[in-house]
Amino acid sequence: MPCLNKINHTIQHGDTLYKLSKMYNTTVDQILIENPYLNPYNLQIGSVVSFCSDNFSSMPSMRAQEPVMPPPAPRPVAPPVAQPAPQPRGNPMNYESEIINDNLPRNQFVSNLTASNMQRNPQSMSSINSNMQRNPMVDLTNNSITGTSCTLPCKSQINLITDMNFAWERHVEWVRAFLISVADNLQDIDISKARALQTPIAIANVFRKYYGDEIANSLKDLLTEHVSIGGDIIVGSKNGSDVSELNAKWYRNADKLADYLSSINLYYNKEELRKMLYNHLDLESKMVSARLKKDYAGDVKAADNVVAEALDMSRYLAEGIIKQFPNMF
Secondary structure (H helix, E strand, O other): OOOOOEEEEEOOOOOOHHHHHHHOOOOHHHHHHHOOOOOOOOOOOOOEEEEEHHHOOOOOOOOOOOOOOOOOOOOOOOOOOOOOOOOOOOOOOOHHHHHHHOOOOHHHHHHOOOHHHHHHOHHHHHHHHHHHHHOOOEEOOOOEEOOOOOEOOOHHHHHHHHHHHHHHHHHHHHHHHHHHHHHOOOOOHHHHHHHHOOHHHHHHHHHHHHHOHHHHHHHHHHHHHHHHHHHHHHHHHHOOOOOHHHHHHHHHHHHHHHHHHHHHOOOOOHHHHHHHHHHHHHHHHHHHHHHHOOOHHHHHHHHHHHHHHHHHHHHHHHHHHHHHOHHHO
């Protein structure tokens, strides 16, 4: 029998079939019967779910609070798996494969991140807490990651977040190393500059898996321009030169980065990206100024702010990838 009174609901962040069944006074089975195209394991934000009001007696009750979800069934505890012996890190100058070959303890954290392991091994909490600070999208209170319905361990998501954070931290680290070399007239200026110019490769490689070589290489070129201009500003400022034109070029590059990133992912807002990138440049400029003035306390404070802002930007970029490619997580 055709439905005489149909109600449409647009899927929003945080929606689940259980939540919708309570909201519309129906059942999960009935929702699936009325929406046979629906994938219950991958609800897409913006898609429409239809409810036939002929099948229930009252309109949805829009409660101020979320319905209480039933507790999940306990998972069977798997026997401990022996960790493989650490592998050699390979050629330390092979920056093209940095994300793949960098065998860091962070991977051990990912493989053991389950509630049962945390309960059985409370001594590991300090390591987990340290990694959670580096991965702010992971929420242990509700066993989910922002914008998704995946439950822990969500290894693929945590790998993305950790790799993105790691790549941006290395970017800040090596730009700062070059700044210190220039400011203090160290003999490693050329080496540290060359290493700083390799950090865009690691960032682009995080995107490569999802977008392919063409987009990743274009992003790498824009980020390399960002680092190169920043290096010229450091040297020019050290020598007392006028760097106003370089600064203008630096911000134009930020505009291009915001334009390009927003063009490849609909979850990236161009103005939000522009704001974050401008803030990144502002904070790096303060770090450069403080170091060159030998204001070491101000330099350290500015460096901390650069790292914090870079991780905020890293989180935003990782979230956008997870939302754009939910089937890959």
